[in-house]
Amino acid sequence: MIATRESYGNILIELGKENKDIVVLDADLSKSTKTAGFAKQFPKRFINAGIAEQNLMGMAAGLATTGKIPFASTFAVFATGRAFEIIRNSICYPKLNVKIAATHAGITVGEDGGSHQSIEDIAIMRSLPNMKIIVPADDVETRQAVRAAALIDGPVYLRLGRLGVPPIFDENHTFTFGKGNVLKDGKDITIIGMGLMISKCLQAAELLKQEGISARVINISTIKPIDEELIIKAAKETKRILTVEEHSVIGGLGSAVCDVLSEHYPVQVVKMGMNDTFGESGKPEELLQKYGLTAENIYATAEKIVKNK
Amino acid sequence: MEPMKIYANQLRIHIINMLAAAGSGHPGGALSAADLLIYLYFKEMKIDSEDKENPDRDRFILSKGHAAPVLYGTLAMKGFFNTSELTNLRKLGSFLQGHPDMLKVPGVEMSTGSLGQGFSASVGVALGGKIDEKSYRVYTLLGDGELQEGIIWEAAMAASHYKLDNLVAIIDHNGLQIDGTNDEVMKVNPLKEKWESFGWNVIEIDGHCFTDIEKSFKQAKEVKGKPTAIIAKTSKGKGVSFMENQVGWHGVTPSEAERVKAIEELEKNI
Numbered sequence: 001m002i003a004t005r006e007s008y009g010n011i012l013i014e015l016g017k018e019n020k021d022i023v024v025l026d027a028d029l030s031k032s033t034k035t036a037g038f039a040k041q042f043p044k045r046f047i048n049a050g051i052a053e054q055n056l057m058g059m060a061a062g063l064a065t066t067g068k069i070p071f072a073s074t075f076a077v078f079a080t081g082r083a084f085e086i087i088r089n090s091i092c093y094p095k096l097n098v099k100i101a102a103t104h105a106g107i108t109v110g111e112d113g114g115s116h117q118s119i120e121d122i123a124i125m126r127s128l129p130n131m132k133i134i135v136p137a138d139d140v141e142t143r144q145a146v147r148a149a150a151l152i153d154g155p156v157y158l159r160l161g162r163l164g165v166p167p168i169f170d171e172n173h174t175f176t177f178g179k180g181n182v183l184k185d186g187k188d189i190t191i192i193g194m195g196l197m198i199s200k201c202l203q204a205a206e207l208l209k210q211e212g213i214s215a216r217v218i219n220i221s222t223i224k225p226i227d228e229e230l231i232i233k234a235a236k237e238t239k240r241i242l243t244v245e246e247h248s249v250i251g252g253l254g255s256a257v258c259d260v261l262s263e264h265y266p267v268q269v270v271k272m273g274m275n276d277t278f279g280e281s282g283k284p285e286e287l288l289q290k291y292g293l294t295a296e297n298i299y300a301t302a303e304k305i306v307k308n309k
Numbered sequence: 310m311e312p313m314k315i316y317a318n319q320l321r322i323h324i325i326n327m328l329a330a331a332g333s334g335h336p337g338g339a340l341s342a343a344d345l346l347i348y349l350y351f352k353e354m355k356i357d358s359e360d361k362e363n364p365d366r367d368r369f370i371l372s373k374g375h376a377a378p379v380l381y382g383t384l385a386m387k388g389f390f391n392t393s394e395l396t397n398l399r400k401l402g403s404f405l406q407g408h409p410d411m412l413k414v415p416g417v418e419m420s421t422g423s424l425g426q427g428f429s430a431s432v433g434v435a436l437g438g439k440i441d442e443k444s445y446r447v448y449t450l451l452g453d454g455e456l457q458e459g460i461i462w463e464a465a466m467a468a469s470h471y472k473l474d475n476l477v478a479i480i481d482h483n484g485l486q487i488d489g490t491n492d493e494v495m496k497v498n499p500l501k502e503k504w505e506s507f508g509w510n511v512i513e514i515d516g517h518c519f520t521d522i523e524k525s526f527k528q529a530k531e532v533k534g535k536p537t538a539i540i541a542k543t544s545k546g547k548g549v550s551f552m553e554n555q556v557g558w559h560g561v562t563p564s565e566a567e568r569v570k571a572i573e574e575l576e577k578n579i
Contacts, residue, residue: 023440044440047471055429055463062433065411065419066441067364070433085423086460090430094411094420 001164004195005103007142008160009034012071015150016042022150023063025049025072027056032162033073033103053078057086057098064096069150075109076102076118076159080125091155092128099149101158106246107279107287108163108196117279123251125157126224133223134177135159135253137198138168141221144175152177161246163284165196168219180227186216188306190234191298193244194220194253200288201244203295204302213306223253228260235261240305241269244298246288249273270305272298310519316386317347318578321548323382323395325575327405329568330396334407337545337558339379341483341516342450345541346383348522349448358388361416367445368434370419372427373452373481374408375560380417381405389416425458427451428478432464435476435536446530447476454486456497462507468536469508476536477529478509481516483545485556504538516541548575 015022016038023045030036030048039046047063049056053074060070072079079102080087091098102121109117125131134149134156136142142160149156168183183198184205193201198219205215216238218230235241241261243254254271261269274291288294320343328334346369350356354367371380378398385392390404397403404413408422418434421427431449438445455461468476480500488494497503504511510532514521522541529537545559546552549571563571 047436049463049467050470052460052463052467054425054460055432055467058426058429058460058464059433059436059467061426062419062430062435063437064433065430066434066437068437068440086426086429089420089423090426 001166002139003162003164004136004142004160005034005162007139008101008146008158009037011143011146012038013041015147016045019069019150021067021069023047023068023070025056025060025070027051027053027074027078029074035073053083054086057083058090060098061090061096064098069097069099071099071101073101073103075116076105076121077116080118080121084124088128092130095130095154097153099156099158101160103160104162105159106161106195107274107291108161108246108284110162110284110287111281113281114278119248119274119279120251121159122223122247122253126251126256131155131157131224133157133159134221135194135223136221137195137219138165140167140169140171140173141175145221148175148177159195161196163196166199168198175221178222178225178227180218180220180222180230182216183219184215184217186214187238188214189240189242189302190216190218190238191242191244191302192218192220192231192253192257194223195246197244197246197293200293200295200298204298207295207299208302211303213303215302220253223256226256226260228264231257231260232265235265235267239267241267242298242302242305243269243271244293245273246293247273249275268305270301272301313347313351313519315579316351317344318548318575320347320379320382320386322572322575323385323392324378325549325563325568325571327378327382327395327398328562329565331399332562333399334378334562335375335560336552336562337485338373338452338481338483339376340547340549340552341543341545342376342379342481343547344517344519345450345479345481345522346379348519350383350387352523353526354448358416361389365443365445368418368447370427370431370434370449371409371421372431372449373424373455374421374427377407377409380409381414384414384416424452424455425460429460429464431476432468432473435468435473436471438475439471439473445475448479450479450481453480453482453484453491453497454494456480457495465504465507465509472534473536474533477526477539478536479539479541481543482540483543485545485554485559487559489556500540508535510535510537511540512537513540514542516543517547550574
């Protein structure tokens, strides 16, 4: 089990060795966002903004104009909330080459509580022209996604988590920006997930199999631009879609899927996620349980859809 | 300094003409900064419109982006594009957006307009210069009302923390903002003490006096280990008698009669 923030910190060091244009900025959270390793190795290319997220993003924008590839990190709630308008006007509007690697996304932040649990960051970032969004599911995918982000010319939002996640992919996996992956084929329903919900989607598919229900499981790690083709194909072939995200059902993965299907191939889409509510303090697994983001609940919801209960 | 005065007058004529043609925009704060921009682009900065991507060039960022006409006029006079484009300001399809857009306008180093952000970006540009051990200098122009933005002080703290002696922030201190004087809306003084306490070298000048401007940039270069803030006392609407120090001319453009009157006045000075 390794958290995607940890994988991010590890790959940053590798990238730093390979490319001297990589610079990393943080806002006094480098031990938590895991940029501290890079800071130690490349002190000249690490800039601590202090507890000042607006200037964190503004400085990243300025650095990008000089040919640097800045990775700006802080918690997702501060990156997309506190610094939103700087991301809008100084990064996305001029299409500057800034990578926002936001950690501690979702309710699995845990004990810090609702003030620190970002459930709306994808909704906010999706609405910005020029912004691309990646939510990797595990260690292998995170390392590849961060690498891919560094090669994209323009703003990228990387959503990373605090909680350790089990491996989904082996080392042979190839992350392709803009492409989702069918992790398990099925014909009765498609479960589309992202991030740490992927392992739970796969467990749910196993439970459904025991009931004789064949569920397809898709990992969507590029939220924007989303893999329309894969989603439309799933809708055509399985007719029913269930989306699962550790994010609000308003504006997140489920909404992005609905945007595609309502226009190209309308089928029933049921969205699982945070139902227009903030999180609270508790252990990550307790919170996932309380807000219904468990394998059992995905299974139960999918079964209900398939059996049209 | 005679040529500087002539250039500044020409720039003010461009500003009046382009704003009158646009029918919207901000004359007051553009006119107050005209002398500063002319000096920067024609005397101070290492910058060449024939070699705009040169990584060693000096940079200017207009943090008070609503004064776009003063920047556009200067860039056109400096050869970045044709002066005949200026009257397309704010028109559909023109590259001269209401606020500076680096993707559209040759010579614009950073898209600005949302106050405070250009300053923050200029700190990033100066950091980039330090990381690469380059000798270029970064100049940014701030409004005094703009100093009310929180990000200004985040960025000011960072600039002195990182000892950015390659950064010069010029404060166009005309004392006026949309809703009234700084003092009425939200007091920004004492400016000198504020910037000094944030670790900056501070120089106070008359922002319309070229000798003062020249001296301040020279002194800024000599100071090592800290950024410099030049507090330039200016008159909003400078150069056009009926606009000078009038709060009402922040975001209102001249009618045709007013334009003619303003141009007449400015031409007399050439």
